[in-house]
Amino acid sequence: MVIPPLRRKVWRDIRRLWGQALAIALVLGAGVATMILGNGAYGALSDTRARYYADHRFADIFADLTRAPLGLLEDIATLDGVLQAEARIVKLARPEIPGLAEPAALLLVSLPESGGLNRLYLREGRLPAPDAANEALVSQDFARVHRLRSGARMTVVMNGKRQDLEITGIALSPEFIYALGPGEMMPDPRRFGVAWLSRPALQAAYDLDGAFSNVVLRLAPGTPPARVIQSLDRLTLPYGGGGATGRDEQTSHAFLDAELGQLRAMVRVLPPVFLLVAAMLVHMTLSRLIALEREQIGLLKALGYGPTRIAAHYLEFVLAIALAGVVAGLAAGTWLGAGLAQLYARFFSFPFLDFGRDPQVYGLAAIVALVAAAGGALQSLRAVIALPPAIAMAPPAPPDYRKTASVAERLLPLRQTGRMVLRHLLRWPLRSVTSIFGVAMAVAILVASLWSFGSIERMIHVTFGLAEGADARITFATATPAAAVLDLRHLPGVMAAEPFRVLPARLSHGTRSKRLAIEGRSPTARLSRLLSPALRPMPVPEHGLILSEALAAALGVGRGDRVEVAFLQGRRAVVDLPVSGISLGYVGLGAAMDLDTLNRANGEGDLVSGANVALDAAETDAFLAAADAAPAIGFVTLTDLTVARFRATLAENITLMITVYVGLAAIIAVGVVYSFFRVSLSEQGRDLASLRVLGFTRAEVARIVMAELAAIVLLAQPLGWLLGHLIGRAMVAAFSSDLYRVPFVMGREVYATASLTVIAAALVSALAIRGRIDRLDLIAVLKTRE
Amino acid sequence: MGIDVAGRGIAITATGLTKVYRNGPVEVHALRGVDFTALRGEFVVVLGPSGSGKSTFLNILGGIDSASAGSVLFNGQDITRLDETGLTRYRRDHVGFVFQFYNLVPSLTALENVALVTEISANPMRPDEALDLVGLTARRDHFPAQLSGGEQQRVAIARAIAKRPELLFCDEPTGALDSATGIMVLEALTEANRATGATTLVITHNAAIREIADRTLRFADGRIVEDTANPCRKRADQVSW
Known part of the structure; x- marks a missing residue:
């Protein structure tokens, strides 16, 4: 097979300009990866949830009540829009786990009837026998942490009485994808779990013969929940009900919604930034390449190649680089996606969480990236088409700097080399501005992710340092006469x-x-x-x-x-x-x-x-033991444990997230700085070599290009802070829900850390290319025109 | 330092200067043991066909290329033994260059291009003084893109002499110019040579230019094959080509 000469030229150009090609490919790849990651994770979470809900008949409406006769269920089931209603018993109990001194809670839920709602996914073992009083299924995460397997036994204090339960299996439920214990801010499977028992077992334990304490409903498609909730509340009012909620207020569902909202916000911000920067790098690199190859373009036209054929050649060059970026991005996105799915698996209990390799997500990411790269090439390609062969063959006129002598210059006491720097930046304002923008985006990404540290510390400080001074919070099993508080004062500690x-x-x-x-x-x-x-x-x-x-x-x-x-x-x-x-x-x-x-x-x-x-801190253990033994106490939360769990969970998440963001920001910073540097050096290489011949030292010459770069990087900082601040604010708005409200704490150290990180990345790439300045060919410049 | 019969000191001396390029398996002998001495203030024209070694010779004398063997003595110092820093210092303090394609910095005006060099020199002229010497005072605030080729070359000459160099090396300074413009450039060069007393070496393809020089060297095959003194120098405007 004969490879056409222009195709060979594409490969040789890429080999020759490998550094710039790599920069473009990396930035574009990062855009593709974040697209795959964001869209993929969003799709995986929402699809998995939807399928799980549908397969396991997740209820639409939930209501707690004190005690209602089973006869009421019929009235509920015949409410307009209700497809199915199921009466349940849901009670909070206390597990006694050897070795676990801290207070723990177990939510007991009656097993769904066959064909019922919130059906369980049985991970292992078998369902409890329909009338067994001492058999239970436990939730997967709780079982895992406590190494409970089918056949194991566990003691649970139910309604003040200790009861020995045999674990017949391990299960998951669409109702507890995100299982938050009472009074907790973060899931902690060590101290909170769910157990499903047969209805008779719970009826007996809680004295609810012929009655129920919780009802769940499934609605006919298209029924507005609000109306049904109203009717349901009316029916359950006499029985201690009246507070029915829809899915939007169901804890597990609402937390998943919040997570999905964050992912959507990420997909809206990150990929467009990378694609924009990549398009800009393509423009920068290609326009320079075409300026250098004017004569070749003229020659090709003179030889009879059509303008579109030549433009196609340069497009091919861009698309080949973009394709490499897309492939790398798809691979990185898949890899990161698998990591994210693992992270989700820690917080969200799904029977399956397939980080789906949805071809649509991949295809869309690839197409968007290629379009962005081609978009960046557009202006240069039009220049190629427009270039008349005769003009192309003549050397270009020296660049005209007449309009660059600026007011700034008169104000600054500049040496001639300083003027060179300033005027070169002003001569190509679009390039300077887009480079500043690119570096600013790197700063912004960091600012927008680093502020969360301070924000979390503020949350902890305000909530647990200033507002909650208590060491523990005791919740009685049921509302109790106020005198009971006096008894609490007699507990040890x-x-x-x-x-x-x-x-x-x-x-x-x-x-x-x-x-x-x-x-x-x-x-x-x-x-x-x-x-x-x-x-x-x-x-x-x-x-x-x-x-x-x-x-x-x-x-x-x-x-x-x-x-x-x-x-x-x-x-x-x-x-x-x-x-x-x-x-x-x-x-x-x-x-x-x-x-x-x-x-x-x-x-x-x-x-x-x-x-x-x-x-009294010294007596915490004695207090917990006594509280454990007191039948009236429903559960105890210890502030220290809540804070520690909160901090540990977020620290882990945020460290991971920040690592990813620092990586992404570094890719942008290095990509932009390197491309800018190479193009600037290519344009001024001859001038700089001339200066060397005139007696300028290597350091003096390097300083000219470095100063230009420094100007770009430094000017980008305030813009980056501003953009980061705005993105941070938007994130706060996106994260804020009825569940959480995130304080916006943007300290100076956030800006400083972001700037130092980006400046360090810029320095690394500058030092990496400094050698090119040292190797300027002094003799060649004497003999050639540009 | 020796004194010649005319009472002028020796500016620079090359002895046994040899340059071998290795181009893959092929060795190219650009210079084959060149001996040469120039006096202070001397105006020397260097002729010879392409590839005869004259540019290599000038580049080594100017401190931008290295020799394979031999020595170049300037002010008692062998510049072939200088390291990169020493060579930069040598070019900065003692050598002025004029290139065929002017090599002006496009972002600086005529005056600023000259100031670029005076800013880093020990004992420079004022930039406008240098521009005056080449007759370009009126164009001092123009950018290279606004100047004709001849004007650009005269700015380059002003830039080269503004530091008051002892040595002025010009490689084909009129190569890219028509004859009328070329004559103005030559006038500027002879005037610069006269006013600064810099020893001036001018490479050219144009044999007619030798008439304005004190001396003409002819290079062939890496050697000086002819070294002719010119007792009666012509003015630049008397030369025709």
């Missing part, structure tokens, strides 16, 4: 105990409404405090409500507005309360009011849900 009451309620303002737990606080509480956005402690008002910023925003209210509060327990009073203040809060939606006022409004008497306690 407890130095102070302050009661709280948590009541489910629906807060409404106009058409907006949110379901949440209102916390009643003692006005004298010192351990746990409410903080204003300015971080000052806020007193609990006698009558009004304090809403968290997120809730106030969700309801569209401010201080002084009134909200309707419909309590979802007890007397179910509906009261109209003023908003007395807005508090700072990062996790969940929060509303607080005076404990006594709350109890009066609710009308169940002087009850508390639990207490915040201060502990």
Whole structure:
């Protein structure tokens, strides 16, 4: 086979310009990789979730109640739009795990009926026998951490009584893809798990014969959940219900949604940045190559090659490089995607999570990347087509610098070499500006990812340093007379105990409404405090409500507005309360009011849900043992454990994420700096060699190009900070949900670290090419025109 | 340092200068043991066909190429033994260059191109003084793109002499110019030679130029085959080609 000479030239050009070709391919590859990663992970998560939900009949509506007769289910099932209803028993119990001193919780759920909702995926073992009182399935992550296999036994305190359970198998449920324990900020499978028992077993343990405590519904497609929730609440009100939620408020589903939202945000920001920078590098490199090959282009035209044939040759050059980038990007994206899928597997319990190699995702990424590269080549290709052969054969006129003598020059005390630098930058403003933009994007990517460290520290400091001074939070199994708090003070190690009451309620303002737990606080509480956005402690008002910023925003209210509060327990009073203040809060939606006022409004008497306690650190173990033995205590959360888990989980995630972002930013910085340097050197090589002949030292000559580069890199910094700041703000907006609110903390150290990283990357690539300046051919410049 | 009969000191001396290029398996002898001495202020024209070794000779004397053997003495120092730093210093302090294609920095005006060199020299003229010597004061603020070839070359000459070099090396300074412009450039060169007293070596293909020189060397096959003194120099405008 004969290879056409122009095809050979493509390969030789790439070999000759391998550094620039590599820079373009890397940046483009990074764009492709982030596209595969983002779109792939998004697709994998949402498709897997959709399939899992469909195959396992994930419910649309969830409602807790105290106790309702099974007869009520019929009424619920016949509600308009309800396809299927299932009564369940859901209770929180305490597992006793040898070697685990910290408090743990096990959510007990009655097994779905055959053909029921939220069907389980049995990973191993068998289902408990339909009437077995002491058999259970446990959730996969909990089983894994505690090395529980089918056939193992476990003791669980159910309704105050210890019960020995045999584990018949390990299961997963679409209801607990993201399994968050009570009072926790991060999943911790060591201290929280789910167990499924037969209905009779739970009925017996919780005295719920012929009754249920939870109902789940599946709706006919297209039914708006809000209407059904309303009807359901009406039906369950007399039975301690009234707080039904749709999927959007179901913890597991909502966290997955938040993750999907973040992925979508990433896909919108990162790949376009890389593609833009790659297109810019293509433009820079190709326009220089064509300027150098004017004579060859003229010759080819003179020989009879058509303009489009020659343009196609250069396009081929660009596409060959782009193709290499695409291949590398596809490989890197696949590899990173597999890593991301593993990370997801740690947080999200799916029976299967295939980081699908969706050909559409791959095909789209490849096409978009090739189009971006071709787009970058467009202007140069048009120049090739337009170049008349006669002019192409004559040497180019010296570049005209008339318009570059600028005001800046008169203000700066520049030497001649300084003028060269400034004027060369101004002579090709588009290139200078796009290079500045490219480097700025590298800075921006870093700024936009590095701020999260400070943000997390702020969250921890504010939440656990300033607001929550308690060492532990005790939650009773059921609401208890206030006197029980006095008993808590007698537990070993407890130095102070302050009661709280948590009541489910629906807060409404106009058409907006949110379901949440209102916390009643003692006005004298010192351990746990409410903080204003300015971080000052806020007193609990006698009558009004304090809403968290997120809730106030969700309801569209401010201080002084009134909200309707419909309590979802007890007397179910509906009261109209003023908003007395807005508090700072990062996790969940929060509303607080005076404990006594709350109890009066609710009308169940002087009850508390639990207490915040201060502990003597030396007696923590004794306290936990005593709390474990106290039947009235439902569960205990230790602040230190919550913080440690929060920090460890995020640290791990963020370190991984930052490593990826630093890599991506370095690719951009090195790519842009290297390409800029090569093109600049190519344009000025002859001038610089002339200077060497005139007696300039190597260092003096290198300084000219380095100064130009330094100007680009330094000018890019403030722009990068600004862009990073804006991206960071957009990320905060994208991350903020009813679940989390991320504080935007952008310290000087973020800018400094981002800048130093990019400057270091620029220096490395500058030093790598410094040798080219040292090797300038002094003799050749004397004998040749450019 | 020796004194010649006319009472002028010796500027530069080459002895046994040899240059062998290795081009793959082929050895190219560019210079085959050239001996040469130039006096201070002497104007020497170097003639010879392409490939005769004259450019290599000039490049080694100018400190931008290395010799394979032999020595070049300048101010008592053998410049063939200098390292890169020493050669840069030598070019910076003592040598002026004029190239066939001018090699002006396109982003600097005429005056700034001259100032580029005066900024790094020990005892330079003022840049406008150098431009005045070549008759380009009026064009001082023009960029190379705004100047004709001849004007560019005269800026290059101003740039070369502004540092008051002892040696001025010109490789085909009129090669890219028509005769009328070439004459103006030659006038500028002879004037520069006269005003600065720099020993001037001019490579050319144009034999007519020898009439303006003190002395003419003819190169062939890597050797000086003819060394002729010219007792009655003509003015540049009297030369025709």
